[in-house]
Amino acid sequence: MKKNKIFVACDSTSISKIKKIIKYTSNTKIKIGYKFGLEFLNSKHGRNFVSKLKKKIIFADLKLHDIPNTCVSTIKAIKDLKVNYLTIHISSGLQALKAAKKVSGSIRLVGVSVLTSLDNKELKEIGFRNSVKKLVVHQARLAKKAKLDAIVCSPQEVKIVKKIFKNEIITPGIRFKSKNNDQKRVLTPKEAYKNGSHSLVIGRNITKGDIKKNVKTLIDHLNQ
Ligand code: C5P
Numbered sequence: 001m002k003k004n005k006i007f008v009a010c011d012s013t014s015i016s017k018i019k020k021i022i023k024y025t026s027n028t029k030i031k032i033g034y035k036f037g038l039e040f041l042n043s044k045h046g047r048n049f050v051s052k053l054k055k056k057i058i059f060a061d062l063k064l065h066d067i068p069n070t071c072v073s074t075i076k077a078i079k080d081l082k083v084n085y086l087t088i089h090i091s092s093g094l095q096a097l098k099a100a101k102k103v104s105g106s107i108r109l110v111g112v113s114v115l116t117s118l119d120n121k122e123l124k125e126i127g128f129r130n131s132v133k134k135l136v137v138h139q140a141r142l143a144k145k146a147k148l149d150a151i152v153c154s155p156q157e158v159k160i161v162k163k164i165f166k167n168e169i170i171t172p173g174i175r176f177k178s179k180n181n182d183q184k185r186v187l188t189p190k191e192a193y194k195n196g197s198h199s200l201v202i203g204r205n206i207t208k209g210d211i212k213k214n215v216k217t218l219i220d221h222l223n224q
Contacts, residue, residue, distance in 0.1 A: 004193065006218075007035040007059050007085075007170070009203030013043035017207075022056070024211040028219065033057030033084070035201055051081055059085040063112055065092050068099035075103050087112050087152065090139040097146035108149035108168070113139040113161075116154045116173030119184040132185070133157060140164040152201075154185035155192035162196050172201035176221045179204075189222060 008025050010018050018040065025032050034056055040046040041060065050058060060083040064071045071088060078086070088100050090111040101109050113136045114123070120131050128135060136153050140161045143151045150168035153161050158169055173186045180186055181204060192200055206214045 005031045005033050005057065005199040006189075007033040007057075007199060007201045008206055009035045009037065009061075009172070009201055011037060011039050011203050011207070013039060013046065015045055015049055018049065021207050021211060025206065025215055026056075028215055030219070030222075031057075033059050033199070035059040035061050035085075035203075037061035038063070047081070050083075057085075058083045059087075059110075061087050063087050063089055064096075064100065065089040066096070068093075068096040071096045071100045072103050075100055075107070079105075083107055085110055085150065090142050090151075094142055094146060097142065097148065101146055101148065110150040110152055110168075110170060111139070111143040111146070111148040112152045113143075113157075114153070116171075116185050117182050122184075133160065136161060137164065150199075155187035155195055155197055155200075156185045158192070158195040158197050168198045169196065170199045170201060171197040172203075174200050174202045175205060176218055177205050189218065190224070193222075 008021060010021055012018055022034065036050050060078060064074055071092060085108045087110045088097065090113055097111065114132050123132060136157045137160055140151060141164055144165050150170050151161060151165050152170045152172065154173040155171040158171060161169060171192050173183050174189055174192055175186045176188050189200055
């Protein structure tokens, strides 16, 4: 499950939009997984739709951030969905991570480090004293301690994370088109793979506008 996957972030509440995303991205030479986050899984028909998906790599980006007991019961509550990946914020704390790992079974438990939409200035604003880099390194150590299956960080931090965390490294904050939107710590897909990312998360650069054309642009970019 480690090598060169792209998780397409299915961020929408519209079933027809998600069907379109799956249709136009599944028959490519790239190994694709589908990431469903807070928006889709909280939408009226989202959970049911995901429960019926067959033969797809499914990534539930629930970003659990709670006390150990609640994290554990949430994992138990989504077991029927048969997802392959599930996210939990590393800042939930080591006890929560360990407790979650104990019950996650065959689900790959993914620790989310500092969000790719944050920079040093914003971290300070929240009350953190460390820089993004220092905090990500610190959290990579926690992820290792909790024996998590994967970690999420920005592509800019992969090299330093790799020195500590030996399992799968997944990077959002990917841009092959000019617009950064709300993301701060971004790189291109090629740069991310070059730095050592195993899997990328790409949302709007694929799903906004002409999906077919976007996929072609991505493949051309990767083949350059
Ligand atoms: O559209 P874009 O490519 O920016 O989407 C990135 C996706 O990755 C979103 O679904 C976002 O929730 C998720 N994500 C992120 N940064 C993290 C963790 C997850 O952008 N640190």
